[in-house]
Amino acid sequence: MAQKNKMEIPWVEKYRPVSLEEMALPTAKLNRQKVDLADELKNFIKSFFKEIKTINEKNKKIKAYNRTVSEKKQKEEKKLPTEKAAVLLEGQPGIGKTSIVYALANDLNMEVVETNASDTRTRDTLEAKLKETSKSRGIMDFITESKKKLILIDEVDGIYGTKDRGAVPAIMDIIKDTQFPIILCANDYKSNLSSLYNMIKRYEVHPLSNQEVVKITESIIKKEDIKNIKKEDIELIIEKNAGDLRGVINDLQAISHGAKKDDKDTQDLIYSLHRDTTEEIFGLIRDLFQKVGTLNEARSLTNKSDVDYNFLYKWVNENLPTFINQTDERAEAYENLSIADKIFGRIRNNMEWSLLPYFFDLFAGGVAIASKNKSSGFRRVSFPRYSSSASYSLNNAEKALIKKIRKQYSISQMEALRDFLPFLRILTNISRRKLKEVTDFLDLNTKEKNLLK
Amino acid sequence: MNESPIWRIKYLPKSLDEISGRENIRNRLREIIQNRNFPHLLFIGSEGIGKTTLARLFAKEFLGRYYDANFKLVHADVPLTSEERSQARSDAYVSTSKIGSMAGKRITTPAFIQVKIKPFVQLKVLGDVPFKILIVKNFDALGSNQQGFRRLMEIYGSNCRMILITTKISGIIDPIVSRCQLFLVPQVDFKSFSNLIHKIADEESLKIKDKVIEVLYKISKGKLSRAIDILQVSSSQGNTIDMNTLYENTRKFENELVRSLILLSFKGKFSKAREQARKIVSDYKFSSHELFTELLKVINKLPLSIYARIKLIDMIADADFRAIDGRDDDIQISTLLAKISKYAECM
Structure with missing residues (x-):
């Protein structure tokens, strides 16, 4: 093949556009209005540097003035409005959000400082990486006219959990006194980021149209000189990836290596490359319960899949009763799953990752082997919709009801839930009249009334 | 106001005299009211026998017509809302513009005390009473924050007296117990x-x-x-x-839901039993441990042979034990149900 003697770099990098001109620009919307993303971003960066210059000059004067007067009379230093300091690009993976930033930086001769989900983003690490960049220019800047910087915070919505604690406020602080323009990228709207969203402009970036994707794919096929791929296969790849150009290019590369003459193999390969994880889990769960008969088979099944085991064992829990009906087999399977869970808890609590093989064998193999008579035929696989940790918090109707109870009768939330509410249910079930008396007394609406049933 | 259709609210005592029994304690409290002075108090007694009612009515009579302005009841076991938590965070920094050694530093008061208790105890007494009264219910739930509370009792003790209420004295640290006058509240005779x-x-x-x-x-x-x-x-x-x-x-x-949960798993209706367990956990906000203790109570009431009972208790204990280590309560609960149905089949 053509690229054999070349260094193998991922095609995604190889074909990453170097300037906005040659790039297929995704459409974007700001407040539901269609906008030209390239123009908007260019203007954003130009206006940023213009405004930061005037503000810095003003601040210089204020600082000089502050040095001459007492502390009380000091003026505050001016800051750039956050809206002009940063923008957010939001859209599904692989449609060119990161590419557009790099292409833009290249066009404007800027250097990109990037942080993404692969870095841990605690407050400290973020500040170490970005704050110095964002606040000041390096020493070299005085000697030579160095490149201006563009800060890219990728996968903002990947910030969650205890690992990245304090990262969102840290980003907000960085936006407030940055010396360089910041572009944030995200896949989804996340409610825990709303305080961040309020500070800045949010562009919704839409996937490329299929025609555009076809055009790009064809040009790559031409350049790479791929011959063993049919037009239907290309269409299949594009359809499977639904606008995700990066996925299309990755699939193309994989196929150029792996495809054989046989059409069916190519198609199978495309299906196997298909990155829809839910579909994958569905298949995996079915295979685990209906096909796997030995520990080794279970092992190879879990090794092959790249589904996160954090999820996978919850899927096993949710679907176990659907596939294993016999009482003693079910008890045995659950026994293994429960030990797996116990081990997993120890792994997570004490960081004993060396125990992980036991966990895998027990939750997959241990469960699969427990059933001797495999169920056959189609069984519905369901989502693990139940999360035991979420059940401890009250929903809004419950909160409102307890608030109303506490207006009339001073008890704590827990007492209300466990002692008073069950009694109210008994009392109101006696007769309609009682129900009405109680609802009138507590002044309940229909939603809250339903909680009494 | 309309009369309450709920008797337990309707017959809630409205003064110390209306409380049934417990003559001893009521006399001690009446004495305090006459002397117009008392140290911090600690009420101990089992669940639901009327400690809080006693304390509240005492405060009401002690403060008289200044009751509303000088009284607060806090539940130590109710978690803070998100607004309260963010308020605590913003309160935790002393502004640099303030004078004093704390300027620009971080206050390390626990959020719960910062938000729920401090604003009340810091404010001055209103009206003609010697001090304010703060009741903290389920005080043992404060846990490690009790040390912070102890400081508060010292600093603001002259301004506000506290009545702490708890079911178990072992949950309270010694320095606090030694600062309080104890009231052991018995059951009504x-x-x-x-x-x-x-x-x-x-x-x-x-x-x-x-x-x-x-x-x-x-x-x-x-x-x-x-x-x-x-x-x-x-x-x-x-x-x-x-x-x-x-x-x-x-x-x-009696908790019918928990009872039917066990009966369902006895009958081998596993999927139904699991749905039921999930419903109980989300309705009552039980932790897995609390659900297991409820199950234990029901098992003890069921007409079972002693062997069967011990076997079931063993299973519950094992499940509870595993849930401490495990990550997913639902798995441990499901496991227990599956094991119970298997055992019931053997019986």
Whole structure:
């Protein structure tokens, strides 16, 4: 093949556009209005540097003035409005959000400082990486006219959990006194980021149209000189990836290596490359319960899949009763799953990752082997919709009801839930009249009334 | 205001005199009211016997017409809302513009105390009373924050006296116990209990015999609110309350859901049982440990052979033990249910 003697770099990098001109620009919307993303971003960066210059000059004067007067009379230093300091690009993976930033930086001769989900983003690490960049220019800047910087915070919505604690406020602080323009990228709207969203402009970036994707794919096929791929296969790849150009290019590369003459193999390969994880889990769960008969088979099944085991064992829990009906087999399977869970808890609590093989064998193999008579035929696989940790918090109707109870009768939330509410249910079930008396007394609406049933 | 249709609210005592029994403690409290002074108090007693009512009514009589301005009741076991938490965060920094050694530094007061207790105890007394009164319910739930609370008792003690309420004294650190006057609140005695029930029966025109009251006293285990609840539910079947109606209605108060959960798994209806368990956990906000203790209670009441019972208790204990280590409570609960159905099949 053509690229054999070349260094193998991922095609995604190889074909990453170097300037906005040659790039297929995704459409974007700001407040539901269609906008030209390239123009908007260019203007954003130009206006940023213009405004930061005037503000810095003003601040210089204020600082000089502050040095001459007492502390009380000091003026505050001016800051750039956050809206002009940063923008957010939001859209599904692989449609060119990161590419557009790099292409833009290249066009404007800027250097990109990037942080993404692969870095841990605690407050400290973020500040170490970005704050110095964002606040000041390096020493070299005085000697030579160095490149201006563009800060890219990728996968903002990947910030969650205890690992990245304090990262969102840290980003907000960085936006407030940055010396360089910041572009944030995200896949989804996340409610825990709303305080961040309020500070800045949010562009919704839409996937490329299929025609555009076809055009790009064809040009790559031409350049790479791929011959063993049919037009239907290309269409299949594009359809499977639904606008995700990066996925299309990755699939193309994989196929150029792996495809054989046989059409069916190519198609199978495309299906196997298909990155829809839910579909994958569905298949995996079915295979685990209906096909796997030995520990080794279970092992190879879990090794092959790249589904996160954090999820996978919850899927096993949710679907176990659907596939294993016999009482003693079910008890045995659950026994293994429960030990797996116990081990997993120890792994997570004490960081004993060396125990992980036991966990895998027990939750997959241990469960699969427990059933001797495999169920056959189609069984519905369901989502693990139940999360035991979420059940401890009250929903809004419950909160409102307890608030109303506490207006009339001073008890704590827990007492209300466990002692008073069950009694109210008994009392109101006696007769309609009682129900009405109680609802009138507590002044309940229909939603809250339903909680009494 | 309209009369409450819920008896336990309707017959809530409105003054110290209306509280049934516990003459000793009431006399001690009355003495305090006359002397116009008292140290911090600590009320200890089992669940639901009226510690809070006692403390609240005491505060009401002590503060008289300045009650509303100088009284606050805090539940230590209620978690902060997100607004309260963010307020605590913003309060935690002393502005640089302030004068003093704390300027620009971070205050390390626990968020709960910062938000719920400090604003109240810091404010001055309003009106003609010697100090304010703060009641902290379920004080043991403060846990490690008790040290922070101890400081508060020292600093603001002259401004605000605290009444701490708890069910278990072992949950409270020694320095706090030593700063308080202890009140061991006992259960209501049978005589006062029977007087109260007779009073309610007169008011609601019920007929109830002394023998039945005796049983009610035993069933309710000193919890007046529970006794009144049972009475009210029983009264819906007629004005005469005899043993039968009493037992029949008491059964309603036993946790039917947990009972049916066990029966479902005995019958081998696993999927239904799991749905039921999930419903219980989300309705009552049980942790897995609490659900297991409920199951244990039910197991002890079921007519089982001693071997079967011990076997079941062993299973529950094992599940509880695993849930401590494990990550997913639902798995441990499901496992227990699956094991119970297997065992029931063998029986």
